[in-house]
Amino acid sequence: MTSRDSAVRICVLYPELLGTYGDGGNARVLSRRLAWRDIAAEVHTVGAGEAVPDSCDLYLVGGGEDGPQTQAARELQASGALHRAVDRGAVVFAVCAGMQILGSRFPDADGIDRPGLGLLDCVTMRVDRPRAVGELLTTDATVTGPGGSTVPLGPLTGFENHAGRTVAGSSAIALGRVEVGEGNGDGTEGVVTGRVIGTYLHGPALARNHRLADALLGLVVGADLLTPLDDADVEALRTERQAAARRDRVGSGHDSLHRRRRP
Ligand code: GLN
DSSP, rough: OOOSSSSSEEEEETTTTTOTSSSSSHHHHHHHHHHHTTEEEEEEEOOTTSSSSSOSSEEEEEEHHHHHHHHHHHHHHHHHHOOOOOOOOEEEEEHHHHHHHHHSSSEEETTTTTEOSSSSEEEEOOOOOOOOEEEEEEEEEEEOOOGEEEEEEEEEEEEESSEEEEEEEETOOOOOEEESSSTTTTTOOOEEEEEEEEEOOSSHHHHHHHHHHHHHHHHHHHHHOOOOOOOHHHHHHHHHHHHHHHHHHHHSSOOHHHHHOOO
């Protein structure tokens, strides 16, 4: 194992605008998983109206309501810092509203299309369907790790709560395929463009999906530094949540999309 001289700098963006669904826990998961491996981490929390640093290694953008997400998009566009960070190779993990504003357009609170940041190749729109609310489970997912390796993540589990539906563009890949729930709305879940990863999974997502947490950290510190941890507790949680999601689907007598369409 090699070592790392500098602390991993994690930036949590606008938690008061994009923190409604507990996604701030993702920063805690990442910093704890680093600390357990004796790797230093600094968490920088940036509030609305504050300057966004462009020198962090990993940026976290959470979910939120339609109005606040429009404000967050405007501020990030004006700042330019997230674009500079991504150009430098920073990793971004964005959840729900966070993913939507990183795409090229998304609906505001009045359903009017707003320009997104263009860091993820996707568009989000309103559809004539009820909100997607409930457990979200994918089949086995993978992401591309350092050096182009394929990193297995297992099924991704979380909960979703969103009105918008997202379509990935030709240069993006989905994070996974939906087994239970709605995700993007077309059978896929999440959008990946380079080192920018978006998902509809709340939970917080990285507490329920430790391999995804380590995949993000691996992009920053390299997989060699990520010594194995005792993840028995999170594996037990994952098993329980996957069973609950499948039970809910089977118990409803409908497939996942029918379940969401019922008024
Ligand atoms: N406001 C967005 C929507 O409803 C995102 C919601 C969220 O972040 N959970 O589609």
